Amino acid sequence: MKNIVILISGGGSNMAAIVRTAQRDSWAKTLGARVAAVISNKADAKGLIFAREQGIATEVLDHTAFASREEFDTALAQLIDRFDQSSEPVLVVLAGFMRILTPGFVNRYAGRLVNIHPSLLPAFTGLQTHQRAIDAGCQFAGVTVHQVTAELDHGLILAQGVVPVLHGDTADALAARVLSQEHLIYPRAIAELLQHL
Numbered sequence: 001m002k003n004i005v006i007l008i009s010g011g012g013s014n015m016a017a018i019v020r021t022a023q024r025d026s027w028a029k030t031l032g033a034r035v036a037a038v039i040s041n042k043a044d045a046k047g048l049i050f051a052r053e054q055g056i057a058t059e060v061l062d063h064t065a066f067a068s069r070e071e072f073d074t075a076l077a078q079l080i081d082r083f084d085q086s087s088e089p090v091l092v093v094l095a096g097f098m099r100i101l102t103p104g105f106v107n108r109y110a111g112r113l114v115n116i117h118p119s120l121l122p123a124f125t126g127l128q129t130h131q132r133a134i135d136a137g138c139q140f141a142g143v144t145v146h147q148v149t150a151e152l153d154h155g156l157i158l159a160q161g162v163v164p165v166l167h168g169d170t171a172d173a174l175a176a177r178v179l180s181q182e183h184l185i186y187p188r189a190i191a192e193l194l195q196h197l
């Protein structure tokens, strides 16, 4: 069975969309894959509640308990690798995970580490993407699923979704419109990737 480990920091709605799609489309049968664990760097991440309700293994790894990014990432890799029977898990999925990962971590999971970023990359890497798109006068915004590399938000683009920016949009309104697109394209992009792994 190909194991999927999902990393979250907050609401976890993308994680929930992936879990629901895996159930609905019987990924265990059709793709030989399952969501093995959900790991959060924040103990109060709402997404942990949904994951527990689904009977998925959950773990919390508080980054503030570590002296350096390298030490946090080493502990995170150990935790991830625990959820794999034989070697390393097939796929590590960042879903609203808010810690930048070190090159050592990224290289360990090269080709098996993906992220969803709430902008049309290469535009608006980093944070506050929705307000920046509004401020720039963009008429369209969107979301990108990409491979994670050492350089932030720069890996190979796997999928994108586009939404209009409406007159008088706030960052919150745009974020909600983008998020509904995220829930459609992220599970689809992961299913596609699983077929090639």
Ligand code: NHR
Pocket (backbone or CB within 6 Å): 094, 097, 098, 099, 100, 101, 102, 103, 106, 115, 116, 117, 118, 125, 126, 127, 148, 149, 150, 151, 152, 153, 154, 155
């Ligand atoms: N790590 C690498 N190496 N490469 C990427 O492309 C990554 C990554 C880790 C996370 C998600 C990302 C996004 O989609 C992601 C992509 C957090 C920050 C950030 O600045 C930036 C980008 C992303 C996630 N985080 C602060 C930090 O110091 C903390 C901010 C906070 O806690 O709120 O790590 O946009």
Ligand code: GAR
Pocket (backbone or CB within 6 Å): 008, 009, 010, 011, 012, 013, 014, 015, 047, 095, 096, 097, 098, 116, 117, 118, 126, 127, 179, 182
């Ligand atoms: C999503 O919009 C995701 O693209 C974004 O945070 C939200 C998480 O929502 N990710 C980032 O901004 C990464 N820096 P969720 O927790 O409900 O999936």
